[in-house]
Amino acid sequence: MGAVSGAWTWLATGAHWAGGDGVWHRLGEHLYLTVVCLAISCAIALPLGLLLGHLGRGGALAINISNAGRAVPTFAVLVLLVLSPLGRYGQWPTIIALVLFAIPPLLTNAYVGMREVDRDVVESARGMGMTGGQLLARVELPLAFPLIMTGVRTAAVQVVATATLAALPGGGGLGRLITAGFNRYDTAQVVAGALLVAVLALLVEGAFVALSRLTDPLRHRRRARRQSVNSRGLPKRWVTE
Numbered sequence: 480m481g482a483v484s485g486a487w488t489w490l491a492t493g494a495h496w497a498g499g500d501g502v503w504h505r506l507g508e509h510l511y512l513t514v515v516c517l518a519i520s521c522a523i524a525l526p527l528g529l530l531l532g533h534l535g536r537g538g539a540l541a542i543n544i545s546n547a548g549r550a551v552p553t554f555a556v557l558v559l560l561v562l563s564p565l566g567r568y569g570q571w572p573t574i575i576a577l578v579l580f581a582i583p584p585l586l587t588n589a590y591v592g593m594r595e596v597d598r599d600v601v602e603s604a605r606g607m608g609m610t611g612g613q614l615l616a617r618v619e620l621p622l623a624f625p626l627i628m629t630g631v632r633t634a635a636v637q638v639v640a641t642a643t644l645a646a647l648p649g650g651g652g653l654g655r656l657i658t659a660g661f662n663r664y665d666t667a668q669v670v671a672g673a674l675l676v677a678v679l680a681l682l683v684e685g686a687f688v689a690l691s692r693l694t695d696p697l698r699h700r701r702r703a704r705r706q707s708v709n710s711r712g713l714p715k716r717w718v719t720e
Contacts, residue, residue, distance in 0.1 A: 482666050482667065482670045483670065485666065485667030485670065486667050486668075486670035486671040486674055487671075488667065489665075489667040489668055489671040490502075490671050490674075490675075495668075495671075500655070500659070502653075502656070502675065505651060505652060505653050505655050505656055506653060506675070506679070508650075508651030508652045508653075508655075509639070509642055509651070509652035509653045509654075509676075509679065510679075512570065512573065512574070512577070512642050512645060512650075512651070512652055513635070513638050513639050513642055513683075515574060516574055516577040516578050516581060516638050516642070517581060517631075517634060517635050517638055519574070519578050520577075520578045520581035520582050520585055520634060520638075521585060521631065521634075523578070523582060524545075524581075524582045524585035524586040524589065525585055525586075525589050525627070525631075527541065527586060527589075528541075528585065528586045528587070528588070528589025528590040528593070528627075529589050529590075529593060529615065529619075529620065529627075531590050531593075532589060532590040532591070532592065532593020532594050532619070532623070533593055533611070533614075533615050533619060535594065538590040538594070541586060541590070542583075542586060542587050542590055545582055545583040545586050545587070546583050546587070548579060548582075548583065549580070549583050553576050553577070553579075553580045553641050553644060554644055554647075556575075556576045556579060556580075557572060557573060557576040557644055557647070557648065560572035560573075560575055560576055561648045566648070570645065570650050570651075572648065573642075573644065573645040573648065573650050576644070577638050577641060577642060580637060580638070580641055581634040581635075581637060581638050582634075584630045584633040584634045584637070585630045585631060585634050586630075587630065588626050588627055588629055588630025588631075588633070589623070589627050589630060591626060592622075592623030592624075592625075592626030592627045592630075593619050593620075593623050595623070595626070596618070596619045596622045596623055597622070600618060600622070601614065601618060601619065604617070604618045620696075621696040621697050622697070624691075624694075624695055624696060624697070625691065625695065628687065628690070628691035628694075628695075629691075631687060632684060632687035632688065632691065635683050635684070635687055636680050636683055636684050636687075639676070639679055639680045639683050640676060640680050642654065643657060643672075643676055646658045653672055653675050653676050653679070654672070654676075656668060656671065656672030656675065657669050657672035657673060657676075660672060
């Protein structure tokens with residue numbers, strides 16, 4: 480409890496929040512790094528996962544390759560990139576390492592979500608004369624949306640938590656608070672930095688849960704279905720999203 484109370488005292492000190500090394504500045508760096516890495520990861524993984532899921536070809540191989548990459552520790556990838564010629568280009572080694580770490584859940588969930596769409600619904604849409612693009616946009620993507628957003632949420636939380644590694648090669652972010660605490664043998668600062676990262680990860684997950692519900696193209700139908708099921712007196716645990 481001493482470390483926690485010390486961390487609370489550290490966080491309650493206004494001087495620790497201001498300036499170039501303050502919490503607000505490091506938080507801004509952490510969020511910027513997270514947004515950039517997540518945007519690049521989504522731009523790479525989601526179109527590929529959706530296309531492979533729509534075609535039903537090559538997805539298993541792509542997923543296995545991406546998941547095999549998860550066996551390599553992100554820190555090891557970061558060290559190799561820093562020692563390579565890319566190490567001269569600022570935060571790019573960290574960005575590349577985090578992007579590689581975020582791609583597997585995005586690619587896997589996008590592909591699996593597309594493949595789990597009811598095939599009868601897909602064939603009915605084809606029978607109505609829908610083209611491949613219309614089928615993807617109007618049928619498969621809306622039905623796969625919840626699982627796709629689960630992958631995005633998972634990747635976002637992973638990037639937030641892992642972005643603390645950016646501090647090791649001298650980058651920014653909340654990880655700088657932790658490394659500075661280690662350098663000063665300041666346990667309170669180390670715990671405070673860790674708590675800030677944990678709270679930020681929880682807030683990001685909550686934000687993506689809310690975003691997923693608000694942007695679900697079939698949210699009204701899902702809500703109507705839940706209300707219809709509940710009106711028949713079935714237990715709530717039987718009602719799925």
